[in-house]
Amino acid sequence: MTALVSFLVLCQALGAFVGAGTAIWSEFSYLYAMRDGELDRAERSHLRVLGHGLRFGLVLLLLSSLGLVLVAYFMHAPMQPAVTPEYWASVTLALLIIYAAWALSHKHLSFALGSAIAFTAWWFLAYLAIGLVPPLSFGAITAFFIVATGIFYGLLQYARMLVYPARSPHHA
Numbered sequence: 001m002t003a004l005v006s007f008l009v010l011c012q013a014l015g016a017f018v019g020a021g022t023a024i025w026s027e028f029s030y031l032y033a034m035r036d037g038e039l040d041r042a043e044r045s046h047l048r049v050l051g052h053g054l055r056f057g058l059v060l061l062l063l064s065s066l067g068l069v070l071v072a073y074f075m076h077a078p079m080q081p082a083v084t085p086e087y088w089a090s091v092t093l094a095l096l097i098i099y100a101a102w103a104l105s106h107k108h109l110s111f112a113l114g115s116a117i118a119f120t121a122w123w124f125l126a127y128l129a130i131g132l133v134p135p136l137s138f139g140a141i142t143a144f145f146i147v148a149t150g151i152f153y154g155l156l157q158y159a160r161m162l163v164y165p166a167r168s169p170h171h172a
Contacts (some may be wrong), residue, residue: 011064019057
């Protein structure tokens, strides 16, 4: 059973880092694609492939998390994952990523805000998966996430401002 738990923890971390790495790659790819001010067919295809990478990371993370909860339950572990704030933070972040992706695809959320939310959530999931988030309450994790999202929103907007073509007064 220890081998199964180790495997599931490895899969959970792998899923989180595949998602976080793909989030970085997709941001750079989007910046590169938007240098000329519009997305062409090849650029859209590349971004779609990155979307599949993000989906794979999320599915791997969620399935391995579910596996860890089930193993802990069947092993009658004294500390069940479902009663920890880290578990609920992970679930909430995964749901937030799903919502942000849906809202972006249906244009219910601005690209700048949606991408900042997803980017920050992926990195929080990666840090939670490897245990680098200190023991905090769910509320503290939420507050920290909101502040980090604001910071990443500003950084990503600044990076986009540097890359987007300067608009002349005639094109405005």
